[in-house]
Amino acid sequence: MSILVTSPCPESTIEKLGINNWPIWTCDTSSFDWTYDDKETCLLLEGEVTVTPEGGQPVKFGAGDLVIFPAGMNCKWDVHQAVRKHYRFGD
Numbered sequence: 001m002s003i004l005v006t007s008p009c010p011e012s013t014i015e016k017l018g019i020n021n022w023p024i025w026t027c028d029t030s031s032f033d034w035t036y037d038d039k040e041t042c043l044l045l046e047g048e049v050t051v052t053p054e055g056g057q058p059v060k061f062g063a064g065d066l067v068i069f070p071a072g073m074n075c076k077w078d079v080h081q082a083v084r085k086h087y088r089f090g091d
Contacts, residue, residue, distance in 0.1 A: 022088045026083060031079070
């Protein structure tokens with residue numbers, strides 16, 4: 001299972017997916033474990049994060065990046081700078 005990062009996310013993709021209409025999630029600097037029950041697509045508006053999939057290599061991303069997490073992935077989030085992101089679960 002891999003994390004897909006598009007850096008930076010093109011404006012055309014933001015418009016095509018309607019990302020600006022998605023909900024916003026925020027998180028202060030912290031570390032926590034997370035399991036993705038469903039695929040998540042998100043666009044970071046602010047912040048810097050490293051996510052380490054169970055048994056995998058760390059993936060670092062930040063503001064302006066479009067990130068896709070696969071369903072069923074267990075991982076650890078390390079939020080280095082407070083995050084603000086648009087997100088959507090499912091396809």
